[in-house]
Amino acid sequence: MPDLSPVWLSVALAAITTMLLLVIGTPLAWWLSQTRSRLRPVIEAVTALPLVLPPTVLGFYLLILLSPTSAFGGFWIDLTGDTLTFSFTGLVLASIIYSLPFMVQPLVSAFEANGRNVMEAAASLRASPLDAFFRVAVPLSARGFVTAMVLTFTHTLGEFGVVLMVGGNIPGETRVVSIAIYEHVETLQYADAHMLSAGLLTFALLVLVAVYALNRRSAVRVG
Amino acid sequence: MSAEVLRLKIDLKLGDFALSVDEAVSAAGVTAVFGPSGSGKSSLLRAIAGFETPQAGCVSLGSETWFDGERRIAKPPHARPVGFLFQDARLFSHLDVAGNLAFAECRSRSASDSFEAEELIDILDLAALLNRRVEHLSGGERQRVALARTLLTRPKLLLLDEPLSALDQARKSEILPYLDRAQARFDIPTLYVSHDLDEVAHIADRVLVLAGGQVAMQGGTFEVFERLDLILPDGFDDRGVLVEGRVIDHDARLHVTHVDIGGDVLTMPRAEHLQVGAKVRLRIRARDVAVATRRPDAISIRNVLAGKLIDLKPTDRLAEVDVRIRLRGSEVKATLTQAAVQELALAPGMDVWALVKSVRLAVT
Numbered sequence: 001m002p003d004l005s006p007v008w009l010s011v012a013l014a015a016i017t018t019m020l021l022l023v024i025g026t027p028l029a030w031w032l033s034q035t036r037s038r039l040r041p042v043i044e045a046v047t048a049l050p051l052v053l054p055p056t057v058l059g060f061y062l063l064i065l066l067s068p069t070s071a072f073g074g075f076w077i078d079l080t081g082d083t084l085t086f087s088f089t090g091l092v093l094a095s096i097i098y099s100l101p102f103m104v105q106p107l108v109s110a111f112e113a114n115g116r117n118v119m120e121a122a123a124s125l126r127a128s129p130l131d132a133f134f135r136v137a138v139p140l141s142a143r144g145f146v147t148a149m150v151l152t153f154t155h156t157l158g159e160f161g162v163v164l165m166v167g168g169n170i171p172g173e174t175r176v177v178s179i180a181i182y183e184h185v186e187t188l189q190y191a192d193a194h195m196l197s198a199g200l201l202t203f204a205l206l207v208l209v210a211v212y213a214l215n216r217r218s219a220v221r222v223g
Numbered sequence: 224m225s226a227e228v229l230r231l232k233i234d235l236k237l238g239d240f241a242l243s244v245d246e247a248v249s250a251a252g253v254t255a256v257f258g259p260s261g262s263g264k265s266s267l268l269r270a271i272a273g274f275e276t277p278q279a280g281c282v283s284l285g286s287e288t289w290f291d292g293e294r295r296i297a298k299p300p301h302a303r304p305v306g307f308l309f310q311d312a313r314l315f316s317h318l319d320v321a322g323n324l325a326f327a328e329c330r331s332r333s334a335s336d337s338f339e340a341e342e343l344i345d346i347l348d349l350a351a352l353l354n355r356r357v358e359h360l361s362g363g364e365r366q367r368v369a370l371a372r373t374l375l376t377r378p379k380l381l382l383l384d385e386p387l388s389a390l391d392q393a394r395k396s397e398i399l400p401y402l403d404r405a406q407a408r409f410d411i412p413t414l415y416v417s418h419d420l421d422e423v424a425h426i427a428d429r430v431l432v433l434a435g436g437q438v439a440m441q442g443g444t445f446e447v448f449e450r451l452d453l454i455l456p457d458g459f460d461d462r463g464v465l466v467e468g469r470v471i472d473h474d475a476r477l478h479v480t481h482v483d484i485g486g487d488v489l490t491m492p493r494a495e496h497l498q499v500g501a502k503v504r505l506r507i508r509a510r511d512v513a514v515a516t517r518r519p520d521a522i523s524i525r526n527v528l529a530g531k532l533i534d535l536k537p538t539d540r541l542a543e544v545d546v547r548i549r550l551r552g553s554e555v556k557a558t559l560t561q562a563a564v565q566e567l568a569l570a571p572g573m574d575v576w577a578l579v580k581s582v583r584l585a586v587t
Contacts, residue, residue, distance in 0.1 A: 117311070121314075124272060125327045127301055
């Protein structure tokens with residue numbers, strides 16, 4: 001039986017990242033879906049960068065940004081006494097960056113699919129913009145939220161390159177499942193690698209089946 | 224209670240289109256906003272509701288200002304006491320019918336004791352629909368729910384943006400009585416956008432005619448219908464007159480209904496839902512009227528009315544002439560060919576017979 005602590009660490013990282021990204025990504029996605037600003041394509045491109053950049057490139061820049069000698073990393077040490085590199089907190093920050101598109105893009109699509117029309121209807125029924133957002137836009141985008149959260153969670157669970165660059169391999173702190181599997185393979189402990197890999201594979205498959213099944217059911221009900 | 228005034232001074236540019244209106248409308252009863260598509264009817268309503276912001280102007284109801292370009296006032300849509308009924312209903316699909324109504328009900332801040340939701344549900348026959356999901360409603364039912372939802376905000380002004388245009392003829396006649404009932408009970412000043420003259424003739428007290436983003440005329444419904452052919456293109460087949468009549472009786476054997484129009488009796492296909500004695504509005508299109516100089520004795524047309532020819536007016540179509548004929552208590556118009564006018568030697572002052580081929584009840 002392999003050491004299961006990397007599993008729990010991965011789950012904690014994915015859960016915290018998903019929650020924080022929900023808070024950050026929702027307003028960003030809303031802005032992107034509603035704005036007529038000329039800045040929109042630029043912001044969209046920046047948001048989508050993690051999809052196309054090699055994880056090592058992203059990890060390299062994050063490492064520099066978070067390192068104690070950088071302005072931000074130094075500020076963090078002054079504030080908390082801890083370094084951001086090779087720490088769990090640093091991993092959370094890095095995960096928020098590289099999983100951002102997985103939260104934002106499904107939400108933008110969902111908000112755009114609702115269209116302005118329902119928001120106008122809500123306004124004509126005396127709902128303020130904030131009221132209309134929470135009582136109309138969010139419930140109508142429920143599927144988009146589920147998709148965005150599941151994709152963010154599973155993607156964070158499976159990321160390897162950025163984690164290795166920024167977090168290294170410290171048991172109980174930054175040694176997540178993907179890193180543990182890599183190390184098991186390096187040290188020829190194939191049985192342990194098999195168990196963790198199979199577990200991750202099964203989990204990912206089950207989650208995706210659940211998401212697609214849910215989408216199908218709602219689609220039928222809506223149509 | 225004298226009616227408040229809806230002040231509309233709106234300069235609105237949307238792409239290539241420009242709406243320029245400077246009008247005071249009496250906020251009482253139903254004012255139809257009529258015009259061909261692209262004339263700015265919907266833009267006008269959207270500017271009143273606050274969905275579009277004019278470049279300049281002023282929108283106010285009584286002493287309440289909703290928009291003033293100079294004083295930089297622009298109340299957001301949700302802060303205007305306006306009810307908006309959209310062409311496509313726009314019900315919330317994540318809520319059932321009751322949920323849609325509750326959404327409006329719990330946000331209406333104004334005198335909410337003006338009427339109870341139960342009464343409205345009763346008037347619009349919605350009780351059986353309350354637990355239905357909105358995607359399971361028919362087009363007519365959707366529009367009824369949307370109307371109820373809008374009325375539940377207890378608006379001071381009701382804006383109806385072609386509420387029937389997405390419905391077929393049968394559905395329209397299903398909805399119109401509900402609009403009438405709601406209007407009779409709640410009496411909320413209404414602007415009703417339509418490009419359908421039958422709807423306008425049926426529901427409106429006054430008509431505001433828009434053409435090319437400008438007001439072409441405003442006035443009482445009968446008065447506007449009288450002058451409508453001055454601004455409608457001659458090719459517009461709907462030219463004609465609107466007359467008011469009273470139902471005399473129904474003939475069950477021949478399946479006809481007799482209507483008195485100021486002393487003359489018109490025979491029309493039986494409209495049994497009308498009560499004897501009820502006031503009705505009838506449209507008689509100029510294309511449906513022929514003229515004879517002697518009373519024809521063997522003819523299939525049932526409505527042969529004696530009258531006096533008042534005037535002849537050439538139309539843009541060289542081959543056609545519009546003539547007006549004075550009946551006992553009303554007038555009809557007829558579109559004739561130039562050739563017919565010459566052969567019959569028609570001239571103002573002549574006694575003629577108006578042959579009315581068909582009469583449209585402005586309720587449909």
